[in-house]
Amino acid sequence: MNALPVTPLEAWTCRKIGRVGDPCMNRRDLARYQLDALNRTLAHVRRNSPHYRRRFSGFSPEPLKSLSDLAVLPFTSAEDVCRDPLSFLCVSQDRIARVVTLETSGTTGGPKRLFFTEEDLELTVDFFHHGMSILVDPGQRVLILLPGNLPGSVGALLDKGLARLSVQGIVHGPVQDPQAAIHAAVEAQADCLVGIPVQVLAMACHEQGGALAGQIKSVLLSTDYVPDAIAARLHRAWGCRVFKHYGMTEMGLGGAVECAARSGCHFREADLLVEIIDPGTLQPVPDGTVGEIVVSTLTREGMPLIRYRTGDMSAFMVDPCRCGTVLKTLGTVRGRLDGSIKVGHRKRFYISDLDEAIFGAGDVLDYHVGIDAADSIDRLTLWIAVVNPVRFAETEYRIRSAVLALPAIGTAVADGRLTVFIRTADRRMAVSTGTGKRRIRDLRERQVYP
Ligand SMILES: [Zn+2]
Missing domain, CATH: 3.30.300.30 (ANL, C-terminal domain)
Incomplete structure (x- = not known):
């Protein structure tokens, strides 16, 4: 008998792709949905984004017949986005509810800018709502150690998602002072922390960090590559369960999150189509082989991305996750x-x-x-x-x-x-x-x- 609960992302994905029943979907159902959503997105960007209209001009405008046909289309690089972010825009600027500006170390163009409509942000709130149900129960409290002052910022969207779970979010912001963050967690009677790996580690290693042992039941580490060694040290310090989130602004801030098995992340596959490619040959690699993560957005309106090269290296696991989901499981992200x-x-x-x-x-x-x-x-x-x-x-x-x-x-x-x-x-x-x-x-x- 499977003792682990299936990731709640599975039932959520079923609803999003319009499937009901038990089992609610298999990989073929999901692939059919993803192909339709991808073709809709391709038609949308060809019609509305100057960048993609130019980029895809030499390619057939016919809808793709299978997901593997996507491999004929060109990639989108971070440099493309830096060079002319506005050329990716598919809606009028007055529909943009949030612009995220990311400083880059690249040599071309300025900072990277990503645009989101209100509907795009709602997709992220919905992901946070269902993703966080793995970590917290109604009535609990979460101290959010991520930027959250601006409307549409990651902390604000997480807070909104938590409210739908009847969980109280308290936006603290990134940890400037570990002692102050510990006091805030004690004061808020937080059951869960969401933060950046080294910053949460600084709290656990602080001389007053022991105050949170027994109080903190779960931690979600996000924003950066999450070392197993940091997750293990937090577990030892506080006796809590530590989960990883993998994502980036380009994915709509949220990307993939671990389930109760805590041995790899499941993507929001109704919103993102993920390929793993060999960065040398640029060809897709089979599951189990490490390559570069490439994402296409399936549901975004403001600034969809097609075959965006993340620069992050990982592999899809060959064996199904112990939670029993049909969603794919991403192995350790080895960094950029x-x-x-x-x-x-x-x-x-x-x-x-x-x-x-x-x-x-x-x-x-x-x-x-x-x-x-x-x-x-x-x-x-x-x-x-x-x-x-x-x-x-x-x-x-x-x-x-x-x-x-x-x-x-x-x-x-x-x-x-x-x-x-x-x-x-x-x-x-x-x-x-x-x-x-x-x-x-x-x-x-x-x-x-x-
Ligand atoms: Zn799982």
Whole structure:
């Protein structure tokens, strides 16, 4: 007997695609719905978006016959969106209820801007409503440690979704001061926290963080790549269940969330069509193979995206989830392709590899990483913020062992092509980085030596 409840996203998806009964849908029902929704979206963007009208001009306007036909259409890149965001718009600007501006590290264009109509935002609220029912029960309280002051911001939409579950949301905003956030959680009698991994970790590691043990029953980690090592440390600190959310603004702020099995995220497949492609050949890869996540929006009006390359690397799992859903399960997100780096004999490691090694060493609050070169030897420098600076030597030893155990780094060090330096950093770093994603600062090509 299956002891785990099926993700509530399944029944929700059934309703959204117009299916009822038990079992309410199979993959073929879902694929049929997705194909119709995709063809509607393609017709919408061809008619209304100058970017896609131009981009698809050489392709047949006939509706696609199967989802695999999508592979003939060109991709959309982050650079396309940065270069001319308004050319993606499919409705008049007065229908736009929310603009999200994202600073990018890219070289082309300005910041990335994403536009949402009121109806687009409603889709996100609906996802948050059903997605959060995995974590909380009616009558509970959630402290929201995400930006939420502006109407249509992620925290405000989450608050709205929670209200539909009869759950009280309290928007605190990102953690500036861990002690103040702990007090806010105690004061609000919060049962659940939703926040950014290193910021929630800073609360758990604070000397007063123990006050939340037993009170906090569940945590949702979002916004950034979520290291397993941080989820495990929060579980140990508070005895709570820790869930991951994977998503980005381009997906409509919400994307995929773990179920009770907590071994991979299920997407909102009625709103998003997800492909995994080989970033080298650009061809779709089979389930079980790691590749780049590519999304097409199926229900968005204001600024639909077709085959948007997220830059995030992951795989769909081959085996069905233990919760028994027909929805696909996304494996560990290994971080961004441009967040990976080659050392020594061109072996590649990801920032997510470092995250697991470093946060798994315990006592670590956050870290920064940079790489430069001297006399043709690469130098990897890790600036580590720890809970207890007095015991830094012990922590440094554990970190060094864990980092050298990563094949790319261990091999390059053994070959004399890489040295690893570990330094202390200010412990306030964990909260000062805000919602920014961690990146490896690669100074090798510019030959700048700090
Ligand atoms: Zn599941």
